[in-house]
Amino acid sequence: MQLQLHSDLQSRQSTPAEPAAPTIPASEGQPAIACENNADFMNRLETAGLQMKLIVTSPPYNLGKDYETRTTLDSYLETQRSVIEQCVRLLHPQGSLCWQVGNYIDDGEVVPLDSVLYPIFRDQGLKLRNRIVWHFGHGLHASKRLSGRYETINWWTKGDDYTWDLDPIRVPSKYPGKRHYKGPNVGQLSGNANGKNPSDVWEFPNVKSNHPEKTVHPCQFPVELVERLVLSMTDEGDAVFDPYMGVGSAVIAALMHRRIAYGCDIVPEYVEIAEQRIQTWRDGTLRTRPMGKPIYDPSLPRGGH
DSSP: OOOOOOSOGGGTTTOOOOSOOOOSSOBTTBOEEEESOHHHHHHHHHHTTOOEEEEEEOOOOSSOOTTSOOOOHHHHHHHHHHHHHHHHHHEEEEEEEEEEEOEEEETTEEEEHHHHHHHHHHHTTOEEEEEEEEEOSOOOOOSSSOOOOEEEEEEEESSSOOOOOOGGGOBOOSSTTOBOOSSTTTTSBSSOTTOBOOOSEEEOOOOOTTSTTOOSOSSOOOHHHHHHHHHHHOOTTOEEEESSOTTTHHHHHHHHTTOEEEEEESOHHHHHHHHHHHHHHHHTOOOOOOTTOOOOOTTSGGGGO
16 A cells, blocks of 8 residues: 655655654664655665665555645656656665555546556666565445455566565465376475465455554555565665655564665654554564465454464
């Protein structure tokens, strides 16, 4: 979902930082987050000579929510272009850029944001590795079209030599004991003993009222979504950055897996919540939905959990 809360799409490049900027670079277990517009924050990262192995975020969708001022689609795209260009400059040569978006609705017409953002990423010389579909079961009900129940994560890299490790995010095989019944491998397991590739369709809940991670943020990232990206696209000690941090779900996911976390947002309330969540993580009391937990099914005993 939309990760960052903004009061004005046009002002995010010029809003002054409040409070004082954090120390950069960050360190393991000590993230650098700020109530600061992403242009200024990224300038400081560049000045420090830092490169991010993973940049993961979800920008506003230009829907006129409380945290944004609705503008023309062309104006929105130009703002996005500026942020994306700066992200690419920060991206490690072997890094990944993951942009999670939904749809922009214009007078009842659906505009898939990843489709109109695609040329901007291509203009930067990036290569699209996956268009990941995140499916969730709950959301607003539409009356004049089918109700939307998915969003997309576009995974981009600078080149063909990028960090990638499938093993940490494998899922259980459908037939874990299946074996070859003929040929040179007869009798041996036919699948990977660690599980199968989870595919490019991910299904887990979005953050609604009964979700353990729910804060006052209306469009909050689930931590498990970012965990999959962190585990498969970075190594321990790598830097992870969210330019639209919101309440810090991407920062939390990075910290959970011993990565160096950076993030910024221009809404003080959400930065304060992010700081509180980080402290709760340090205390060992932060509640998150575990990665890989089955989705609740009311037809099964205890929902299948």
